[in-house]
Amino acid sequence: MSEISYSKILTISIPTFNRGILVRELLENITGQVSKHKLENKIEVQITNNASSDNTEPIIQSYSSKHNYIFYTKNETNIGLGPNVLKCMFLANGKYCLLLGDDDRLKPDSLPQLIAFLEENPDTGLLIDTANNKKDKVNKPTQLNLVQMLERYYYFMGNAGVFVVLSSYIKENYENRNFKGISFSWPQTQFMIMSSYKHPEKKIQLDNFNLVGESEHTNITLYNSYYLWKVAYYELVVDIENIRQGVSNEVVRAAKKYFSNHAIQNFYNILQCGVFIDDAETKVKTRKHILSHLTHFSFKEKILLNIIVMVLWLPDSLSKKFSNLFIYLTRGSKGLEKKNNFVKHEKKKMELIKSKKETIIRDFSYEGAAD
Secondary structure (H helix, E strand, O other): OOOOOOOEEEEEEEEEOOOHHHHHHHHHHHHHHHHHHOOOOOEEEEEEEOOOOOOHHHHHHHHHOOOOOEEEEEOOOOOOHHHHHHHHHHOOOEEEEEEOOOOOOEOOOHHHHHHHHHHHOOOEEEEEEOOOOOOOOOOOOEEEOHHHHHHHHHHHHOOOOOEEEEHHHHHHHHOOOOOOOOOOOOHHHHHHHHHHHHOOOOEEEEEOOOOEOOOOHHHHEEOOHHHHHHHHHHHHHHHHHHOHHHOOHHHHHHHHHHHHHOHHHHHHHHHHHHHHOOOHHHHHHHHHHHHHOHHHOOHHHHHHHHHHHHHHHOOHHHHHHHHHHHHHHHHHHHHHHHHHHHHHHHHHHHHHHHOOOOOOOEEOOOOOOOO
């Protein structure tokens, strides 16, 4: 990997679309920390506006005109979620890149801690913040190899606000311009895996940085079974298969093992939406897609996925009774309460969308995503 000269230690990359109000809050959040800790010479912000039609552009320009470390790019047309994420990270002038969604918020005084770590550990290739990972949080700085990391954090690693990566990892893959098999939803994950494999001399580090606080994501994204199945499960399994030629079989097996180990949780999540939230059309869409793509999964996963298909085929009255009983038997009354609260929250969001009032809540867009 050829050395690149960078003007900053860290780039905060923010891809956005029609979320002016959220972008303003995030930029206020970032600029406050940068000013407080005098980090102007160490941090830059790159924002790519994916052809927004709201007030996103003037809001960003009002901040970029006052802060010379904020850079703004506007796409003339909407190029899709994944391509906009990659473009925003590719533009980084910092040695490292932190991807933030416009709905993320940095915790107070988190940036100085991150900058100090990156300066003290210049051989870091990928850094994962496990603070918000309830099941696999580390209590002290930890170093893993790529296989170990994928077995424990494959889904987790590509989420905005969770990872910090060498900008050169993005650039060397992006400049390749070979996008065959590159994910619509998780291209950053694929790029990080390919470059981590290619550069074993660079360390994969884990720590409990607590960089990002409560996100607005759950309040502004409308969930359904198709989203949870296709984007949060199926695509990531296919994505690791699609970069097989650039990594070892052991790496592919490690990533797929992650989902096999988490199959029960995915089963719950997909069924919860499918039974209690989805309309008939979405249930059919989810069932058909699952049945068409079972070959990618382990025997245990195939059993669970076929159960999902069967339950989503049942009439609502039966599927709800069956699911409530199953949740009660496996997770008790607290499981039922948690499910009921989730369903109530999602239905409120659905009502807002149906009311046609102006809202930043939206369903996930599948345009350009893999079939």
